Amino acid sequence: MNEIIVLEKVRKEYHVGEETVNALRGLDLVIKKGSFIAIMGPSGSGKSTLLHLAGILDVPTTGTVSLEGKDIKEYSSKEQAQLRRHKIGFIFQRYNLMPQLTVLENVLLPMVKPDPEKAKAILDKLGLSDKYDRFQGQLSGGEQQRVVIARALANDPAIILADEPTGELDTENTRIIMNILRELNQKEGITIVVVTHNPIAAEYAEKVIKMQDGVIIGENSQN
């Protein structure tokens, strides 16, 4: 099987007070193993909702989301959590590191079998070898985002889902982060899906999907 995540006729509705928001309106998308996709679109176009469904953080109102061929609704809440832990790495715009933990402890946190040597090796690869004992507040934005990437890699995920990973970074750090993601994709075969507003970040993807009003309005492949 070549597809890792498949979304079919996916609709997602939210209720905000008495108002119903249609975040996704019958969306179809196939994410192939080893691909690097950027999802772009204006605010409210449904990019983050799509990422949440792909990452099993939420379930669709109608339609199906399948991970490696199985509908995510067939998994119990516990199994969904375990799938997130074993197969998916998340990167968030606001870093979301645990402020009470050191860099090393943040990477060890999700590990199924905590292995400090492995955590250090990941941090070394991301240029953080001298930051093991630092806390979030002692790191720059770019460094914090690299720690988040290290945490996402802790359990050797098959796919990394990144929601505006460069949203709070300058151009230089944006390029550093996107280069890391490209390397992970090309050298380790990890599937990468990045939601971004930033065209510089989108340049690194092999395919850019454009969304508007909860549907895909176009996609183009790039080298």
Next chain:
Amino acid sequence: MGIYRLSLKNIKRRKLRSILTMLGIIIGVATLVLLIGAGTGMKAYTKDQIQSMAGDIVIYNSSGGMYASGEYYLNSATVSKIKNLSQIYNVREDTQFNSNIKNSPVVVVGLSDWSQIKVNGTTGVVIDKAMADKFGYKIGSTITIKDQEFTITGTTKQMSMGMGLVFLDIDKALPLNDNKVSSVTASTKGDPESVKKDVESQVPGTMALTQSDFTKQIDDMMNGIMLFIGAIASIGLIVGVISIVNIMLVNVTERTREIGVLKAIGFTNHEVLGSILVEAGFLGFIGAVIGLILAAVLLQLAIIFFGPQLGMEDINLLYMLPPWLIVAVIGGATLLSMLAGLYPAWKASRLNVVEALRHE
């Protein structure tokens, strides 16, 4: 680095808040241990004292013994019958009667065995410390009981409560009370309980109490008192536990996004629930240990300062803090704190991941 170590880190993260939350538990546990410990200590000490008494059995008039009103003495015929019983040996008589010294009512106690009385000076004619202080009596002073003069040989180390007490050797006291005996203490050959039945059946008009009867009386009295003071002291602990519910709810609300991240990176609802429970349990556990140490220090100070006045200079902390009390208090406070964390933990575990990640 598991999620449960994160719980401990969370306590350290907001030290002042954690300390203030624990303060409720510390005060609650310290009060509870202080009161229950003091009660337990006095109960255990008194029981020990009874068990160290020379006799296995004490025989009274069946009208109810020395505490009954009316004629409660054993007459000389009855005492002779008791002395002739083959099941008992080492028989000693005691007597007790009311009298006056300087128009002040006193209870005169005639003793065969002085081991229960802690005396400054020597035995023979001993007055209690309160009386000695009140009337300015010293060793060598003379007192008059029923027109007969006695020279004081000693004073008690502890204050008596209520009426003044005078202790005399039994051979001096009996003639003053027309040779009437209040009780007979004896050692038994064989099981005191069966000897008790033998005595009561073979010597009509008597009732006998064994050491276990006395300890049961103490148990009955102290258990009721301790239940009452325990219930009052528990209010402090409950207030402490309520503060844990409050703080854990605040913590969960403040950490909504962190909880969202934990769930996003693959921790299950049960693990999130468990981590909050462990955090609440840690607060209770640490608070209970500190409260227990505080209570132990205060009890030790009480022993040092008040032990001699209560005639309990040989009481020690082990009487007041038996292992069951330590385990019950630490276990109980930890468990109650975890129960207090149950609702906040449940709330955290039910958080919607997407909404939690968006939380500001």
